[in-house]
Amino acid sequence: MQEREVVLEISGLKTYFPIKTGIFKRTSGFIKAVDGVDLKVFKGETLGIVGESGCGKTTLCKTIVMLNSACEGKILWHDDEFGSIQLPTKDKKQLKHIRNRIQYVFQDPQSSLNPAFTVFGAMDDALKVNGVKSRKERRQIVCDLLRSVNMREDALDLYPHEFSGGQRQRIGIARALCVKPELLICDEAVSALDVSIQAQVLHLLCDLKNRLGLTFLFITHSLSVVEYISDRIAVMYLGRIVELGDTDDLFQNMFHPYTQALRSAVPVVDDSQRTTRILLSGDVPNPADPPPGCAFHERCWRCMPECKVETPKLRSYKVNDKDYYVACHEVHEKLKDKENETNGNK
Amino acid sequence: MNSMQRRLNKKMDILLERENSGPLKKKNLNRALRRALQNKLALVGLGIFLSIIILCFFAPLFTKYDPLKINIRASLQSPSAAHIFGTDTIGRDIFSRILYGGRLSILIGFGSAIGASFLGVVLGAWAGYRGGWFDFLMLRTSELFLFFPQIILCLLLVTMVGQSVGNLLGIFIFTGWCGIFRMTRARMLSLREEEYVQALKVLGVPEPIICYKHVLPNALGPVFVNITLSTAIFILQEAALSFMGLGVPLEIATWGNILNVANNLNILKVNWWIWLPVGTMISLFVLSINFIGDGLRDSTDPSQQG
C-alpha cells in the first residue's frame, strides 16, 4: 500500500465563504463549504467524491485548482520536477507548472464553452501561453486532441452551438487535456447529459485514463456513476468526508449511516439491488450554521449522545487489509479494534 | 382573446404549410440580425435612418444653397419651389441648413455614443470581471454620476469649459459612460461565473486576455443596442442644450441650434417652417434610431420570441 505514489495531498483544508450582513456589510459568519478535509490522491487512480448538493465537493476541487482560496489547511502537489509544491502558489514558474498538471472538466455543457469562439479559439490562448508558437502546430495539437476524444477533426472551426451536449462535453475534456495534465478533476462531468450520452462520455473517460495514465478526481452526486468509474470513493457531507475507502469495500460495508441512507435512497432499476429504504428526515443543514457535534446527528437514527457534542474525526481502519476511513462515533465503537495505527502519520 | 387566437392560428397554418411543403433551407444570416430584419418597424427605421444619413452627408447633391449664405432681403420666406423649407430670419435656406446641420448633430450623437460606450465598456468589463476595490470605486463613481441629472451636469460643465463642438463631445462622453459601464459590468458579473471562464483560468490564460478577448465579446450584444439608443439620447440632449442656448455655439448650425429660434413666440406662431421641419427631422431621426435599437433589442432578447 505504501508504495503507491501520492500526487496530491490535502490536509485540514477549510474553505469558508464570508456572509456579509447588517448595515455595514460586516462579515457576520461563514458558509463552511469545506470544513476540514484530509485526502490523498494516488497516482493513476480514480478517486470519486460523492455527496449531495451543498456538501462542498465542488468547492473542494475548485480550491485545488485555485479558483477558490482556502482559509486553512494545506494542499501539496508532489512531483518529480519540483518535489512538492504547496498550493496556492504565487511563484510564476510553479504556477505555470501546476496549471499544466491539474486540469478541470466542468459540469454544464452549455456554459463550459464560450459561444463566441470556435473549438480551436477556445484552446488557442492556452496553447500560446504554453509556448506553442506556430499556429500550424497549435492547430495540429487541437486536431490530435479532438481525435483522441473521438471527434472529427473538422470540428476544429465550428462554434459550440453547432454541437450536441455530449460533443461539447468531449470538447471540454479535450480542452482540459490540451496542456497534458496528470490530474483531471471532473466536476459532475456527466450529470447534465442524457443517459445514452452519459455512457458514451464515461466510456471515453475510462479509455483516456488507460491510454494516458491520468489520475482522476471524479465528483458526482450519483452513486451508481461513481461506483462504476472509481477505484476509491469518498463520501462527503456538509464540508467533511464521512467515509472513504476502496469502491468494493465501501459498497460492501457502508459503515456510515449517511452513506447507507444515500445508498438506500437511490432508485434502482434492478430489483435485486433494492435495499430497505432509509428515509431521512429534513434537509441538509445550512452550511453557514451546521449543528454542533456530528453534522449529521439531527437526521441520524443511530445518533448517540456524544454525537451531539463532539465532531467525529475521520479515523482510519483496516478493512480487507486496506485503509478505510469513517467519521462516526457509533461506527468507531464497533470498529475500534480495527483502527489503523498509521493514521497518526497524517 | 379570440381574434388573437385566430390570427395566431392563421400564422401557424402558414408555417405548417411551409414546413410540410418541403425542407426549408438553413439560413446563413445571423439569427439576431435575421429577426431584426423581420421586424417591420426596424426596417422602416433603417430606411429613414439611411435616407437622413445620405441626405446629410451628401448634402451638396441635394441642395444648391450654401447653408451659410445670408440673404437678408429674402428673410422669413415661407416654403416655395426655390426654398422648399423656406428661409430663416436672415434669409438662409432652411433645407440646406437642416442637411448641413444634421452632419454635426449626427456626428455629436454618434461620436458621443461611441466614445461613451468605449469608456464604459473598457471600465465596466474590467470592473465586472475583477471585482474588488476597482469595481467598488468605479461603482460608487458611476452611482454619483447617476444621481446627477445628466443635463444638469452637462450645463455645469458647459459653463465651466465653454461652448464648442469638441467640448460638447467631451462632456457627453464624460457624463454618459456610466449607463454602459453599469450594463457591461452587470453582464460581466454574470458571465465571469460561466464555466469557460474558469476553464481558461485553470488553463493559466492571463486575466486581461480572458476578460477582454474571451468574456467581453459575449457581453457586447446589449451594448451595441445601447450604442444606438444612446446616440438617440445624445442627439436629443444636444438639441435640449442648444435650445437653452448652452450647447454648440449658436452661430454653428446644428439641429438644436436651428430649432432654438422656436424660443421666440412670434416665430412659433407665424413662421412655422422654421421650427417644424427641423423639429420633425430631429424627431424622425431619433425615432428611426429607436426603431432600429428596439428591433435589435427584441431580436437579441430570447424572452421576446414571436
Next chain:
Amino acid sequence: MLTYTIRRLLIIIPMLILASFLVFLGLELMPGDAVSFMADPETLANMDPAKLDAVREQLGLNAPFLVRYLRWLSGVLKGDFGYSLTSGVPIKQIVFQTLPATIELSLAALLFSTVLGTILGIVSALRRGRMTDNVLTVAGLLGMSVPQFFIGLVSLFVFAINLGWLPIGGRLRPGYESFIDRFPHLVLPAVVLGLALTAGVMRYARSSMLDVANKDFIKTARSKGLSEWRVNFIHGFRVAMTPVAILLGLRLPTLIGGSVVIEQVFQWPGIGNEFLSAIRGQNYPLVMMIAFFMVLATMVSSFLIDLVTALLDPRVRLS
C-alpha cells in the same frame, strides 16, 4: 427592513459629502472671480476698487481652498447656503421659494407617467402582437424620440395659444389659492415633462409583464385554475412592478433634469428656471447650490423608491 433602510441611508451620506465637495470644487474652477460678475462691465469700471476688495473680503474669497470648503460645508450644514452673486439674496431663500414648485411639477409628472405608463404597458402586454400593442409601441417610441421642449412648444402653441384651453404659463395667480384653481397651470408642464418617462415606463412595464408571463409561477397559477385576470394581475403584475419601480428610481434624475427644460418652456417658477438664469448670469454659487439640491432631491427620492421596491419584494424586506 430596518437594516436595509439604514444601509441605504448610509450609502447616501458619503455620496452627499462627495457631491458637496465636487460642487465646491466646481465653484472654484468656474472662470473669473465671483466679484467680477456682480455688475456689468461698464458699472464695474466705475466702481471703487477698495469697495470691491471689501466685498471680496466679506464674501470670504481670499481664504485658502480647504478653509473655504470647510467654512462653506459647515455653513451648508447649518442651512447657510451662501448668497446669490447677482442679487445678494440668500440662496436658501431662493431655493425655498422655488423648490416647492419644482417638487410639485416633478411629483405630478411622476404620478402621471407612472399611472399612465403602467396602465398602457399592461394593456400593451396583454394585447401583445395586436393593433393596440403596435400603436402603443410606436407611440411609446415616438414619446421617447421627440425632444421634450419641442413637444412643450407645440403643445403650448396648440393648447394654450391656439385653442386657449389651458393657461400659457406660470404657476400661481392672485386669488387662485386652492390646488384646483392652480391645476390648469400644472397640466401642460406636468404632462410634457412626464411624457418621455411615460413612454419609458410603458415599454418597461410591457416587457416586464411579458417577461413575467414566461415565468414558471405564472404557469403554476394557471395550472391552479385561476382566472386569467387573477393570473395576470395578482400574480403577474405584482411581480412585474418591481423592475418598473427600479426603473423609476433610475429615471428620476432625468425627470428632475427635464424640469429645467420644461420650466423654461412653460415659465414655471421652479428651481430649474432659477438654475438656468443663474447659469446664464454666471451666478456660480447659485448654480452650484441648485445643482447640489437637485442631486439631493434625486438621492432622497431614489432612496424612497428603493424603500418602496423593498416593500414590494419580500425577499428584500425580510432579509
Next chain:
Amino acid sequence: MKRTTGLLIILIATCALVFGAGAKEQVTQTVQIEEEVTQMGPLNSNPLSDVRVRQAIAYAIDMDAIIEGLLPGAVAADSLTPNNEWKVAGLEAYSYNPGKAKQLLKDAGWDSAKVLDLVYYYGDQQTVDLMATVQAYLADVGIKVVPRKLEGDLNSQLWVAPKDPVNGTSAVAWDLAYAGLAVVSQYEYYNRFLSGAATNSHTPGNAELDALLDAVNKTNKVAEQKEYFGKIQQFENKYLPIIPLYYQQLFVVESDRLTRNGAGYGNEQYAYDWKIQTWDIKPNADGRKVMKANGGPLQFFEAPFVAPAIFTSQKVLFDRLIVADGGLQNFRGQLAKEYSVSADGLTISFTMKDNIYWHDGSPITAQDVKFTWELAAKVSSVNVLFSGLFKTIVGYADFNTKKTNELSGITVKDNTVTFKFASIFPNALVALSQLPPLPQKYLGTADPLQIQQSPYWQNPIGSGPYMVKEVRMNNYCVLVPFGKYHEGRGIIDEIQLYPSGESDPNLVKNALAGQLDYGWTKSLTDANALKSVAGLKVMPYDMNYTRLIYVNKFAK
C-alpha cells in the same frame, strides 16, 4: 446675460436735455472741420488702424437691409449721437457700397488672409444672426471675420486700456467688438475715446480728438457744447473709430382697456411723471378695476440704486422729491412742495410737502432724504447718475474715508433739505428725480454693501400711489391704492405684477394669455410679436441707445 444687458442699457442719455433746458429751439449748425483728417494711412502694424479699412467695413455692411430683414423697427445709425438736437447734419451715412469697400481695401493693401476676431456678449438669437450677417457681408468684400461669444469676466476681456495709450500694444485680444452703448450724456458717448481713458482699449490717442474733447469738457455753454460735439461727430464720422450700426427703440405696450387719462409717455426705464393714480381701466367681470403688468419682483423688490425705475414696481411704489416729464426735463415737485437751484448751480434745496406718508402711515421727513443719499454713497454698486451726484457733494471725501459720519453737504432744516455741491454736476436734477427717498427706520441698520439682502426688500414700505398688498415671490405681487397718497387715491383697484426681468419673453406669453394691460420692452422680436396680439397697442419710443462695433486699432 439678460441681467447684464439690462444693467448695460440702463444708462440712457438724459443730461443733455437738462442742459438744453434753456435752449429749446433746434439749433442746427454745420461746423466745418478746418483740416482734413490728417492721418489716412495705417498708424501701426494693425491694418485696422487704417481709416480706409474701417470705412470699407462700414461700406460693406448693408444696414438698411439688415434692419428690414432682421431688425424691423430699428433705426440705422450714422453716428453715436442719436437723431436729436445734438446731431449735426451732413454726416456720411456709409450706405451699402461693396464696390467702394473693395476699392478702399485694395488701396489700403488689405491682406485677405487675415482673420478678424469679432466678439460679442449677448446670448440671444438675434445677436447671433446679426453677427452671422455681418460676417457674411464682410466676407463678400474679402474680410474674414469669426464671431466669438465672450464668457466670464467681460470687463477684463473688453475694456482694458493699453499701458501706452498712443502707440501701445493692445491689452485685449479682439479686433472687433459688437456692443451697445447707452449713456447719460453726450460726454459719455465720446469721452471714452480720450487717450488714456480707463476703458479705452481700442482707440490710440489722437491729438485732434483729444483737443476737441478737452474743449467740450471745459465749457458749460450749450451752444459751444453743441458746436464741439458737432465737430466731434464729424471727426468720428470721417475717422470712424467705431462703426455705428443702429439706434435702439423702446416699445410701450398697452391693452385697449387701459386709459392713461392724459398722463404722458416717456422713457420707461426711468421714473417720470407717470401719474398712475389717474390711470383708469375697464372693470372686469367682477366689476373690479384690475391692471395686469409685468415688472414684478423675482426674488425681491429691486433696490433703486442701480436701476432706479426699470421695474414697474419701482415706479409705482415710490415717489421722488421731484419728477420730470417723459423726456426727463421740466421738473415739478412730487414729494417736495417746491425746489430751488442757486444761480451758480451749486446749491439745490427742497421743501417737503406736509401731507406725505410712508405706506405704514408714518410721515416722510427731510431726514429720510438725507439718509437715502448717505446710504447710496455707501452702497457697493450704484448708477453713475447717483455716484456722480454724491461725489460732487461737499464733504464727500471725508464721508467716504469715514472721517465724518455724515455727508456735510446735505443739510436738513425742518422740512427743508439742502444739497451743496463742490463742483457743478450737470445731471443733479435728473439724479434727484430718480432716486426715491427711502425710510430710515427700516433701512437704517441694513448693511450698505449688501443692501439688497435687507428684509425690507421682501415687502417694501414705499411712498408711491400704490402699496404692496400681497406678494408671492417669483409668482405675482398685488398692489392696491394707498389711501393717504398726497396726490389722491388711485383709481385702479388692484395692480397685479407678474415677475419679469427686463426684455423678458414672459411679456409675450402674458400678453397672449390676456394677462397684460401695460408693459414695455426693448426687444424688437418681442415688440413684433406683441404687435400681432389683438387688443394691444405697441408704441415705439425713441431712446438714446446706440449699437455699434468697436474697432481695436492698437498694434497687437
Next chain:
Amino acid sequence: MQQEIVLRISNLHTNFYTNMRCNKVLKGVSLEVERGKTLCIVGESGCGKSVTAASVMRLLPDLARIESGEIVLYDEGREIHIEALDKYGKSMSDLRGSKIAMIFQDPMSALNPVYSIGFQIIEMIKRHTKISASIAKEKAVSLLREMGISSPETRIKDFPHQFSGGMRQRAMIAMAMSCEPKLLIADEPTTALDVTVQAQIFSLMEKLKKEHGTAVMMITHDMGVVAEMADDVVVMYMGYIVERGSVQQVLKNSTHPYTVGLMRSIPMIGKGKKQKLQPIRGCTADPYDTSPGCPFVTRCDFSIQLCHECIPEESTVSGNHKVRCHNPIQKGAVDART
C-alpha cells in the same frame, strides 16, 4: 381491481411554431392513465414528454397548438374533451387544479416569490371550493402538516425563499392535492432535489396516491425512478411513443432497441465495474429532420431496410405491451448478444 381510466390521450399531435419554423414535437402520442396508478413517461430531453403534460393541462405557449388527436378526461361518467376547450376559457380553468393538478420541476421558480406559501395554497382552495377564508386557511395548515412540514401554523406565513428546496416541493404538492384532483401531473418533480430528499418526496407521493386514489402521470428521465414508482411506463423518443406497457413488461422485457439501449447504458448501482455499459451510439437527430424513416434508425443496431423507409406503426407485444418498431427484439435475444 376494476381498471378505471382517468385520462386517455389518443394520437396527439402538437406543433411548436417558434423562430418562424414549425417544430412537430408530438407526432401521435397515445396513452392511458388509470385511477390509483402511476404512469411514468420517460425519455431524453427534447423527446416531448413535458409537452405531453403541457398539452393535457393546455398550458402550451401561445405559439404552439394541438394539431389533432384527443385528450379525454373521464370524470364521474362524463367524458371531457380537453383538446376542444378554449385554453383560456372558464371550463378549462375549472378543470385545472380541481380535476388535474400539476407540480413542476423547480419549486423555487414555480412558486410566486412575492406571496406567502399560505396565500398561494388558500388562493387555490378558494378558487375551486366555496368555503370561507378561515376554513380554507385551516385546510391549508392541515395539508401542510400532512406533507410533513413542522409547525405549519407559522410556516404558512413564510415566503417561498424562506423554505428549503424539499419543503417547497412539499408545499407545491400540498397545493396540487388541496382540491383532491383525479389526476396529478408531476413534471420531473425531483430532478432539482437531492436523492435523500427525492426519497422523501416519493414516499409522500406514494402515500397520497394510496389515500386519495389519485392517478399520477409522472415525467422523468431516470430509469430508477421509473422502476420504483411506476405502474405503467411510456418510453418516448423524438415525439413518438416507442414502447409502452406495464413496468414489468417494458423494463424486464424491453423490445424496442431504444429501450434496450437505454437500459444498457445506465450504470447499475451495486454492480460496480463488473458491468459493461453499452452506450447508444450517436446522438439525437435534428428535430426538423424530415427523412421518412424511423427517427431512431441512425442509432439503431437492429435496423432493417424498412426502417429507413417508413415510420413503424404501433404493434402489440403482449396485452398492453406495445412497441413501435419494424424489428422488435424478441425476449432472450438481448442476453444472447451480451
